[in-house]
Amino acid sequence: xxxxxxxxxxxxxxxGQRVTLRCSxxxxxxxxxWYQQSLDQGLQFLIQYYNGEExxxxxxxxxxxxxxxxxxHSELNLSSLExxxxxxxxxxxxxxxxxxNEQFFGPGTRLTVL
Amino acid sequence: xxxxxxxxxxxxxxEGDSAVIKCTYSDSASNYFPWYKQELGKRPQLIIDIRSNxxxxxxxxxxxxxNKTAKHFSLHITETQPEDSAVYFCAASIQSAGGTSYGKLxxxxxxxxxxxx
Numbered sequence: 297x298x299x300x301x302x303x304x305x306x307x308x309x310x311x312g313q314r315v316t317l318r319c320s321x322x323x324x325x326x327x328x329x330w331y332q333q334s335l336d337q338g339l340q341f342l343i344q345y346y347n348g349e350e351x352x353x354x355x356x357x358x359x360x361x362x363x364x365x366x367x368x369h370s371e372l373n374l375s376s377l378e379x380x381x382x383x384x385x386x387x388x389x390x391x392x393x394x395x396x397n398e399q400f401f402g403p404g405t406r407l408t409v410l
Numbered sequence: 411x412x413x414x415x416x417x418x419x420x421x422x423x424x425e426g427d428s429a430v431i432k433c434t435y436s437d438s439a440s441n442y443f444p445w446y447k448q449e450l451g452k453r454p455q456l457i458i459d460i461r462s463n464x465x466x467x468x469x470x471x472x473x474x475x476x477n478k479t480a481k482h483f484s485l486h487i488t489e490t491q492p493e494d495s496a497v498y499f500c501a502a503s504i505q506s507a508g509g510t511s512y513g514k515l516x517x518x519x520x521x522x523x524x525x526x527x
Binding site: 298327329331338339340341344352354386388390397398399400401402403404 | 442444446452453454455456459499503505513514515516517518519520
């Protein structure tokens, strides 16, 4: 157990819908990263937050957005869902930006868009 | 941006043999190189990492080597066991407290390792 929690574990929804994925980092970690894992694209970085502020953006679609709240948990919002959005979504947390920045992954949310 | 290439995509070995997975990266500013093991349907688990000021690091049966000049790093697993069977990912990152990048990981494509009893 990495100490990073994600809910829900599984999500099945239809095209055009909107979903919210939730992540709670390890106790004391300030930084949260979101990654998408699909068969054809592998593990891809989406976005990073540090202590409530967006710090880095990767290949995140405009239909996707995220935020980190004062209690440091983070939510990833996916809207106007398409079949191709079906994937495993992981969040990871780390202690601080820079320095010893080991990232520990949560169990993931498996999203299926029908 | 950073690009990480990983080879081979699949690797099959007999129990007790050694396994080597190789990665190359493109951004010479990258200075942190973790390796993750992922079992089917599970989360990636950090197994070992290396920073650019070190050439080699060992942890029991696992070792990682780094060649900064060639922008190349490798994972070595000795005395493989069936429980080592999984997908292994290398990654590269720029760890800089004062820089513009804050530790996002760029992953290789993964290597499916199968250890036959």
